[in-house]
Amino acid sequence: MSFNKETDITDWYTDYSDAIFKYIVMMTHDYQQAEDLTHDTFVKAYQSYHSFERNSSPKTWLYRIAHNVSIDAMRKRKPLFFFKNLFPTTDPAPLPEEVIQIKESSRELYQALSQLKVTYREVIILRKIKALSIQETADILQWSESKVKMTLKRGLEALEEQLIKEGIGHEKTI
CATH class of the missing domain: 1.10.1740.10 (RNA polymerase sigma factor, region 2, helix turn helix motif)
Incomplete structure (x- = not known):
């Protein structure tokens, strides 16, 4: 540096x-x-x-x-608005049916994620989507590592409940 x-x-x-x-x-x-x-x-x-x-x-x-x-x-800000199809797939040549399924799954996941408490959403984004370590996540959120682990566990449970509530089912998306 x-x-x-x-x-x-x-x-x-x-x-x-x-x-x-x-x-x-x-x-x-x-x-x-x-x-x-x-x-x-x-x-x-x-x-x-x-x-x-x-x-x-x-x-x-x-x-x-x-x-x-x-x-x-x-x-x-006032209430949050959901974004659509922001992140394209990284697969170089998926079939059209696969593209539709991936976009639909991503949309459903991000929609469910947007319904969670901010703390759950933050920790899921940092740990599971951005793939940061527990220590990095703890530093960013100024939490203990154990709080990161517990909040992630609860957040994933809440996300699963939200996906089930929206009729997505029990598929493991994360």
């Missing part, structure tokens, strides 16, 4: 802006707002660069800023 503010922020933006953007979209359910909040995340990182103590990774620090920016925005 160079410890040069402009270089570090530029490198971090290159490395993490897409992941931060997707995290914020999943939190806020608003594509355009997520673009603004991603920008705000990196502006805040630039402004607070001196406070980055380097006892965690830049990725964890940026996710923490994105988390705070998202929570602040959600507090100021």
